Amino acid sequence: MTSKNLDMTEGNLYKKLWIFTIPLIFAGLLQLLYNACDLVVCGRFGSEHSVGAIGATNSIINLILNFFIGLSIGTNVLMSRAYGSKDDERGKRIAYTSMILSVVLGIIVTIIGVIISPYFLEWMGTPDEQIDLSTDYLQIYFLGSIFTLIYNFGASLLRATGDSRKPFIFLATAGLLNVVLNLILVIGFNLDVKGVAIATVASQAFSAILVVIALLKSTGFLTFNLKEIRFYSKEAKQIFIIGGATGIQSIIFSLSNILIQSSVNSLGAEVVDGNSASQSLEGFIYQAMNQSAQGGLAFISANYGAQNYKNIKKCILYALSNILVVWGIVAGLIMIFHSPLIKLYVSSGDKPHYAWERLFIISITYFLCGFMDLMAYSLRGIGYSVLPTIISLIGACGLRIVYIFTLFRLDYFHNIRWLSATYPISWIITMSVHIAFLIPLFRKKENAYTISIENEKTAALE
Secondary structure, eight states, rough: TTTTTTTTTOOOOHHHHHHHHHHHHHHHHHHHHHHHHHHHHHHHOTTTHHHHHHHHHHHHHHHHHHHHHHHHHHHHHHHHHHTTTTTTHHHHHHHHHHHHHHHHHHHHHHHHHHHHHHHHHHHTTOOHHHHHHHHHHHHHHHHTTHHHHHHHHHHHHHHHHOOOHHHHHHHHHHHHHHHOOOOOOOOIIIOOHHHHHHHHHHHHHHHHHHHHHHHHHHOOOOOOTTTTOOOOOHHHHHHHHHHHHHHHHHHHHHHHHHHHHHHHHHTTTHHHHHHHHHHHHHHHHHHHHHHHHHHHHHHHHHHHHHHOOHHHHHHHHHHHHHHHHHHHHHHHHHHHHHHHHHHHHSSSSTTTHHHHHHHHHHHHHHHHHHHHHHHHHHHHTTTTTHHHHHHHHHIIIIIHHHHHGGGGGGGGGOOOHHHHHHHHHHHHHHHHHHHHHHHHHHHHHHHHHHHHHHHHHHHHHH
């Protein structure tokens, strides 16, 4: 272990979890802050509907990109287990395979994204005022997909070995570059959404370069030598099994969100603009909680690798408390200052009203989403990758889709308020089912390990 890498299996785990998680939270918040700057710059200096045009692309970006980013969860889980069990050779195989996958998958995402973007926007019923702007933004954005995946896989490797500081620094530096380029390209060159997209790609490339340099210079458990790099099919298969389930879940979630975005589009351009503003603000709450849950995942996986079930229970409880704390702080600040924050994005007509309708419902209930994510991550951390995906698809996505094709078609429910309410309802149901499976499955694993230890002791005595 190097001094910069936390031992996630021993010592004061609550303190270490906070030390590990805080950079994750700030990295997630900074990334969203820079994305929010995209919208603010466009809202102030771009065309009338540029904010809505960028917001209308989120569900498509998530649909295509998040499956592959979900694979990096597989990298995180496997590397955390190898780190917890002190298996250096397995760690190298995982690291090399992960980075090769990031390049290959990045090329695939770029091709798919550039080709299908305009067709998806039309299928979603994107308003005429926004569709050309959305197409320009999406196609440029997807050109940077390879850099996004290199950063995410590389950052997963660093975080899995206890280093959450470097990915935070890289993201912060790249984000500053993004803001500067936004101002230059949108205000100076009047490129509107194209300028925002170009700035995003440039910052993604910069963060990818930084994470590769960090891997090449890394010492201790995580070492990376270009002369030794090769593809290991066994590790790739394991990454796809664990991360693929997360990726498939992301695809289905994105499909349901596309249906929801299509439903929002049917309510008119002003609702779309207000909805986009709310999504950007509530994203800060989600990122803070989700990064807390991912910190829990790293600790749970490391202790599963070390076969320390007592610590796993502690890590789950500690991560739950972290989620609640960060939700209270971030959601509380956004709720208090919602009016000036919303007006940073949209200020004309009824746009701020529609933004607040959604933001209020989501903000006060978002801790449920954080709990739901942690329960799913806990199942994955102890070796169950497919089960939480199935639960999430049925519990979260299924309910939303049913609502869109039933109640939403009635006049009383055909509004942004009721559409937003489907989220907390689905979180409660899905979280409850996750817990119902997690408790007995964890006990099963713990009992099996206890029995194996007792058998080994008996055999030694004999």
